[in-house]
Amino acid sequence: MHFISPVLWQFLVKWLSRLPLFPPEASSIAPYTDAFFFFLLLISIVGTGIVVLMVVSFSMLYRKEKNPEATQIEGSTLLEATWTIIPLALFMIAFVWGALLYFRIYNPPTNAMNIYIVGKQWMWKAEHPGGQHEINALHVPTGRPVQLTMISQDVFHSFSIPAFRVKREVIPGRYTTVWFEATQPGTYHLFCTQYCGTLHSQMIGEIVALTPDDYQKWTAGSTSGASLAQNGERLFASLGCASCHSGSPDAHGPSLAEVYGSKLQMANGSFVTVDDAFLRDTILNPTMHQVAGYAPIMPTYQGQVSEEGLISLVEYIKNLNSNYRVQQTLNTSQVQTVAPSAPATGQGVVKQ
Amino acid sequence: MSASTVLKLPPQETADLPKKSYLNSEYGLKSWLLTRDHKRIAILYLFSTVFFFTIGGTAAAFIRLNLLTPGGELMAADTYNKLFSIHGIIMVFFFLVPIAPAVLGNFLIPLMIGAKDVAFPRLNLLSWYLFVTGGACELYAIIWGGMDTGWTFTTPLSTHYVNTHVIGAALGIFIAGFSSILTGVNFIVTIHRLRAPGMTWFRLPLFIWSFYATSIIFVLATPVIAIALVLIMMERTIGIGVFDPARGGDPLLFQHLFWFYSHPAVYVMILPGMGVISEVVACFSRKRVFGYTAVAFSSVAIAVFSFFVWAHHMFIMGISNYSALVFSLMTMLVAVPSAIKIFNWSSTMYKGSITFDTPMLYTFSFIGLFTMGGMTGVMLGCLGMDIHLTETYFIVAHFHYVMVGGMVSAFMAGLHFWWPKMTGRMYPEALGRLAASVLFIGFNLTFFPQFILGYMGMPRRYHAYPPEFQVLNVLSTAGASILAVGYLLPMLYLTWSLKYGKVAGSNPWRATGLEWQIQSPPLTENFLETPVVDFEAYDFEWLANKEKNEVQSVG
């Protein structure tokens, strides 16, 4: 070819070298997804192959020239049963396999480190517990399960990392989670895959998987000073939360120390395990989560705290092991003016 | 291969179109616009849906052109978003949903069951007017700025975050929805109540069974999207907050209501195609369809199961995982009847006497492409696989394989098959075969690369994309231009054949259906006297005897 046109040759070489046909496998789940995919691909190829084989061979064997007179055949119950039961069995295997994979991808292991993701039109914000903020990028260590707790400020987004084979819709008003364990250090694509408005295709970023050492260096180098929990503590004080949730026996609200992960009895008699989503929703819709034994007096903080603020609060309450610090903030906040200063309320579209 | 044809035309020197037919019973625009004849209404629908197809197709052409370069330099992101929204809305609601039922169904159902018309001719005309009104609303919305919600109208994006003509678009779909409902009601009543004497349920052509199943979906599913769209319009105009998470509404509820229609609607788009394929396979294999009852009941089974699977569009959207299990299981079940049909069509050819006329070529392309579309559908229905594949080009390729590769191939098969019945003239056979092959090649070149793109993770609805996806996108665009030729070609030669095509005679394919036993084009009243049916569907022996008797009586 390069005798004919060197330019064209260059062009082709450049193109073909840029033609990947399979995404990298960079997470612990990716081989499982791929194995399942190849199983499905095999079924599909065999199935399609059988159909094509039937059509082609019958076309050749029974075309009009060879077989001028058709033989009428009514049908065959045995054959019908065969091609009902065999596909059904294969589909059932696929269903069970797929379900197992689904629960594996959407059930984080308990030892996973947690990173918060906030999606908005049109950027991804990542909040690390250590206080590192990132925009349109996410640094994660390899060899360690990472759980993402995600929420959207406005519309539906979708957090997709093809190289990790994980994806989860990021929706407004509710936390969703996904987890992965990166295996190969490298930089991978992060896409928003749910159509979210004009710059949907710009809502992309980079997932940087680092070796544990590099990750240590990165966290040390990019901290913003205060950790997420410390931010939460400040907010906890300024919103006046400590005045009721002081942990003292005569307090108006329940003690929050070690509340995360515990089972609470609600006013309507049901039991609820406290998780991130529960904590967030209790701050916004306290009446819907009335803990038994307390009066429904907690005001709603809807519209007063940004999603980032809520994340800080949740992170703070999660790490609250004793009420000592709460008491401390209570003492200091009585000196300060209690003003619900919501950082960054202007960001999301908050409607009343 | 060109000798291989079942075609039997009357001697062209003496043959002429019948003196009286539905086409020349009356003249003038008014006789068309106020007609109550189901055949004329079908022709009206044919023109209007082809019109919308050109709009949707043009939008698709621009989309593919824009995706030639990774940066999306051809147009602004906003324009791109509007184009794919227009493409989706027009193609789904104004082309794929009405095309087969309203054109082929309207024309053929009364002919096939031996009736003079559909049960409610006035409603039939009304449904066309509703369709046109809905289409006009849509065109208004497009011309005055367009809409950029995608065809799925995801809340809260469509309710609070875009400033385009969402209300116009939703209103158009709402009105066109009533057209679907009326068509569905009409067909069900017609099939139940107007069958000719002797035309029992199990003598009906399989075409009728699949259109019956389609109509059930029309009647039961369409109202749910109507109410979902009303809620969107209310939310946008006065802000009632039912889908607004800021006011305690659940945006996922919209998706539940939307997909409760839109998933069954996918079967509205494919079931009629399956009916066409049954007719064509039988005729060109000169054989009764293998396992008639299995094929008939699988149509109904698809229609029924289609109501249980809608949430498989929402597996990653934060629905309950347990609920996802149920919906995934039902999805696996709905795949089985389609598999049954595919195998039955293939085995119909066994020991047949097969010819390869244009409709049969389209049928081959349907069987191949639909099998691939269906199998990738099973992949997407598997919970774990769906996580990686959904919202990427994989799903785009999947539904184009089903909708375009499946439904449009089937529609083309049907259009060519019944073209002599509709117009009385044959299309040019060689060009027809050429177009069928071009379509098949162009289609695969366009959409197969998208499977690979999808598995690599390229998200759908992206105006610009990372450069490593470019080669496959260029391939896809190249294929799209071939595909465009494949669509233009039939439009041209079919128009040409209206005047210059060979005279077809009443039964050029020597097919068995009632519609072939009358003159083409048929009379306004269809049948001179009510036919009495004393033969099974696809009874070629009966046809041979009939032909023999005719020869004898003439001789």
Add this chain to the structure above:
Amino acid sequence: MTEHSKKEILDTEPTHHEVHIVSPKIYAVIFITLLFFTGLTVAASYLELGVFNAVVALAIACTKAVLVILFFMHVKYSSRLTKLTVAAGFFTFLILITMSLTDYISRAWGLW
């Protein structure tokens, strides 16, 4: 497809469907019953029945609806096809509600 079930399907096609004229007496009885149930449902809502308030209200509403459908709308005297149609409508309605609720009810079961 057995002969029996084939017959069942075909049975929904009555060849001679006689129009049944319902006597005004039946209408009047149904009318009084409906009024009675309306009173009953209002009265029941003032009683403290816990969860059963909703159950009672819905049960009464369903009874009233069934009466209207059977008698005022003549379904009791109609062909099997009509009965099947009505049943199909309510069945699909129930699918919509129950299948949506499978999502909403089980969302709280897990930790996601």
Add this chain to the structure above:
Amino acid sequence: MRCNPLDSQAIAVPATKSEIVHEHSPHLEHHFATESQQREASNFGMWLFLLTEIMFFGGMFTAYLIYRIWYYPAFVAGSHWMIIWAGTLNTVVLICSSFTMAMGVHSAEIRNRKLLLRYLIATLLLGCVFLGIKAFEWHDEWEHHHVPGLNFSINEFTHVDPRYPLDKPLPRDMAEKTQDYFSLYFLLTGVHALHMLIGVSILLFIIFHAWRGAYTTGNMNFVENFGLYWHFVDIVWIFLFPLLYLISRHQ
């Protein structure tokens, strides 16, 4: 394989002598073989249309059910602001109109024009009464600032309701959710009233034709089908009434 045509179960029996008489009946459209076939067809078509109506309301009922489970206290509080006597009266009015409609169809069946007219006019009047009472209620809700999107205020839910002194005022976050109740209330009653309005207009048309004697000469399909529609609208209200007005009145 061949079947005798006489075995067939299909409907369009070829015209026998007795039916040839009907062939020229002015009511029979050209594509039907017999009048009973035509009547069956239109009746069946009407039922299918009602199925779509069931599903249309079904979407709203689903939304109602979900939010009622989620925000039960808000729904109770919202329901307590309904005017119970108006709702009960409206239910009675609608049941009466259903009865008169059924009697109207009966009069058409026995071909009594005068009776038919009388019952149809009664139905029309009752329908108008229903709409009037509904309008009064809506006006009342407007006065109380209960119309979401247009003039909604949660004031009356965060304070003790004088008519239900035992009710506790709702906390702010739950009071906000009463909007969901009122959205669905206006949506459901609004769509229902729209159906009533359409019904009343068709009724006017029918009365005009009944006055000219159109339905008492053998072709009463239209009245019969309209009756089905009217009863359906009644059934919707039969469900709306307890769902919207009667949530825990005892509290």
